[in-house]
Amino acid sequence: MAIERRSRQRDAILNNLKMRCDHPTAMELYLSVRETVPNLSLGTLYRNLAQLEESGMVLRIKDGTFDRFDGQTQPHAHFKCTHCGKVYDAYSLKNDSLKFCTEDENISQIYGFSLILYGKCKSCDKAV
Ligand SMILES: [Zn+2]
Numbered sequence: 001m002a003i004e005r006r007s008r009q010r011d012a013i014l015n016n017l018k019m020r021c022d023h024p025t026a027m028e029l030y031l032s033v034r035e036t037v038p039n040l041s042l043g044t045l046y047r048n049l050a051q052l053e054e055s056g057m058v059l060r061i062k063d064g065t066f067d068r069f070d071g072q073t074q075p076h077a078h079f080k081c082t083h084c085g086k087v088y089d090a091y092s093l094k095n096d097s098l099k100f101c102t103e104d105e106n107i108s109q110i111y112g113f114s115l116i117l118y119g120k121c122k123s124c125d126k127a128v
């Protein structure tokens with residue numbers, strides 16, 4: 001029973017993340033999931049996020065301020081607007097700008113990558 005409730009909460013967290021593309025912080029996610037799971041505690045959310053991250057179902061983006069979370073787990077880069085702080089997905093990188101290989105003497109295997117581009121988003125551009 002307790003396990004069932006726990007996995008239901010984890011599913012609610014995961015579904016919430018998969019349905020959005022704004023890379024919420026844990027607190028933003030908490031407030032949003034609470035709308036469907038009112039008894040969710042912040043500790044449970046953190047615990048579930050850590051489990052989901054460990055099992056590769058969720059990505060944690062460390063952008064220097066708050067950790068953000070991403071339900072899209074296929075490799076992609078992120079774009080952070082330094083004006084409004086929003087984090088967007090960036091899929092359209094030119095192939096030749098991203099070449100990862102194991103030729104460097106210290107690299108044996110590459111499992112993934114984490115890349116954050118910084119700049120100004122289009123809606124901030126329009127606002128000025
Ligand atoms: Zn912006």
Ligand SMILES: [Zn+2]
Pocket residue numbers: 023070072076077078088089
């Ligand atoms: Zn993303």
